[in-house]
Amino acid sequence: MNIIPFPDRDQWASLLTRPVQETKDIEAKVMPILEKVRSGGDQAIRELTLQFDKVALEEIAFSEEAIAHAAGQLDDELKSAIGQAYANIYKFHEVQLQAPQKIETMPGVFCWRKSVGIEKVGIYIPGGSAPLFSTVLMLGIPAKIAGCKEIILCTPSDNPAILYAASLVGVTKAFRVGGAQAIAAMAYGTETIPKVYKIFGPGNQYVTAAKMLINSEGVSIDMPAGPSEVAVYADDTAVPAFVASDLLSQAEHGPDSQVLLVSTSKKLLSSVNLALTSQLQELPRRDFAGQAITHSKAILLDNEADAIDLLNQYAAEHLILSVANAEQVSEKIVNAGSIFLGNYTPESCGDYASGTNHTLPTNGYARAYSGVSVDSFVKKITVQHITEEGIRNIGPTVERMAEAESLDAHRKAVSLRLKSLE
Numbered sequence: 001m002n003i004i005p006f007p008d009r010d011q012w013a014s015l016l017t018r019p020v021q022e023t024k025d026i027e028a029k030v031m032p033i034l035e036k037v038r039s040g041g042d043q044a045i046r047e048l049t050l051q052f053d054k055v056a057l058e059e060i061a062f063s064e065e066a067i068a069h070a071a072g073q074l075d076d077e078l079k080s081a082i083g084q085a086y087a088n089i090y091k092f093h094e095v096q097l098q099a100p101q102k103i104e105t106m107p108g109v110f111c112w113r114k115s116v117g118i119e120k121v122g123i124y125i126p127g128g129s130a131p132l133f134s135t136v137l138m139l140g141i142p143a144k145i146a147g148c149k150e151i152i153l154c155t156p157s158d159n160p161a162i163l164y165a166a167s168l169v170g171v172t173k174a175f176r177v178g179g180a181q182a183i184a185a186m187a188y189g190t191e192t193i194p195k196v197y198k199i200f201g202p203g204n205q206y207v208t209a210a211k212m213l214i215n216s217e218g219v220s221i222d223m224p225a226g227p228s229e230v231a232v233y234a235d236d237t238a239v240p241a242f243v244a245s246d247l248l249s250q251a252e253h254g255p256d257s258q259v260l261l262v263s264t265s266k267k268l269l270s271s272v273n274l275a276l277t278s279q280l281q282e283l284p285r286r287d288f289a290g291q292a293i294t295h296s297k298a299i300l301l302d303n304e305a306d307a308i309d310l311l312n313q314y315a316a317e318h319l320i321l322s323v324a325n326a327e328q329v330s331e332k333i334v335n336a337g338s339i340f341l342g343n344y345t346p347e348s349c350g351d352y353a354s355g356t357n358h359t360l361p362t363n364g365y366a367r368a369y370s371g372v373s374v375d376s377f378v379k380k381i382t383v384q385h386i387t388e389e390g391i392r393n394i395g396p397t398v399e400r401m402a403e404a405e406s407l408d409a410h411r412k413a414v415s416l417r418l419k420s421l422e
Helices: 009-015 023-053 064-073 076-094 133-146 160-169 179-188 205-216 240-251 266-280 286-294 304-314 326-330 347-352 388-404 408-420
Strands: 002-005 103-106 109-117 120-124 150-154 173-175 198-200 229-234 258-263 297-300 316-322 336-341 378-386
Touching: 002 266, 009 304, 023 179, 023 205, 064 160, 076 133, 076 160, 103 388, 109 133, 109 388, 120 133, 120 179, 133 150, 133 160, 150 179, 179 198, 179 205, 229 240, 229 304, 240 258, 240 266, 240 286, 240 316, 240 347, 258 266, 258 286, 258 304, 266 286, 266 297, 304 316, 316 326, 316 347, 326 336, 336 347, 378 388, 388 408
Parallel strands: 002 297, 120 150, 120 198, 150 173, 229 258, 229 316, 258 297, 316 336
Antiparallel strands: 103 109, 109 378
């Protein structure tokens, strides 16, 4: 890693800038795909799948038999691990669904808010060399808890772990479709694939562009996305080998993964660099990880206050605090997707099985976005009930405000009721 010693604050912004993604060129390629699926339905899906994936789709949907048989293709150890992850994720998320609480804002005026599961949601799971069955758990479990009636899965992968996870979380229908065409199918609907109201899940730059484009047309998505990223803040109490392993676990996602190390200890930074070199050679995905590490940065700062300020400015998707007072430092972090405390809390645990959700805001969006939760799968509907006593109490306030805004019909809607009670 390139160590940058004691940069001035006016240099921080340039140091923390993520690589610019050429979205306009990508969107120009994705828009015709969206239009083709919108107008051509299933036939367009078949043609695009043959064009991009070199697969001739006989059946667009996974059969119930294929999903049911997936469990038999996994060894017991993996099924047990998936079951443990399911239990932890469910336990963490189920408490997020809160019962409505009625508030009497003044005598006779009752207001509350109820959570209603979004009826139809779509989950996208990419293909490629890493079968992300963990993401099926991360998205399907909160959807199930929220009470979503239809959970649609699109994936170009027939990996049995993905299908097994889909059966666990209650996916209602699953389809053999990937890429931007899968996003289009869930956004617009085809003869076979239902239209959904909100789409979740990771993907490459074309999938991301498709999600952003359909979002501009009114279809909701989980959040904007960019390459996955981690920032680690470590001091002399950190174990260099642990820090290096955390950086590499993020770097192996792909060459565009973002990796940042921050410390007040030059010795720690040097030790981590040595550990990175030795560990990298042992990784099957060392080419991906090596490219990511090459363009990553290690920043040496004077003190903890500067480190916290810099980390808040960066707004990392994953933030690991390998420092002596990790929990105290975490209280001062206001921009991060998810925080991991201490030497024995690797990001990998959050990615798979500790219970928190691994679908998190990237590319600095942690300044304004939260990670996926049960709230992501519900809409909040407010309810109010005003009694005769309540309209007498609140009526004059509403009459005066409506009159001041020159909205006489609003005023009369209250005045008529007050007069009827005289």
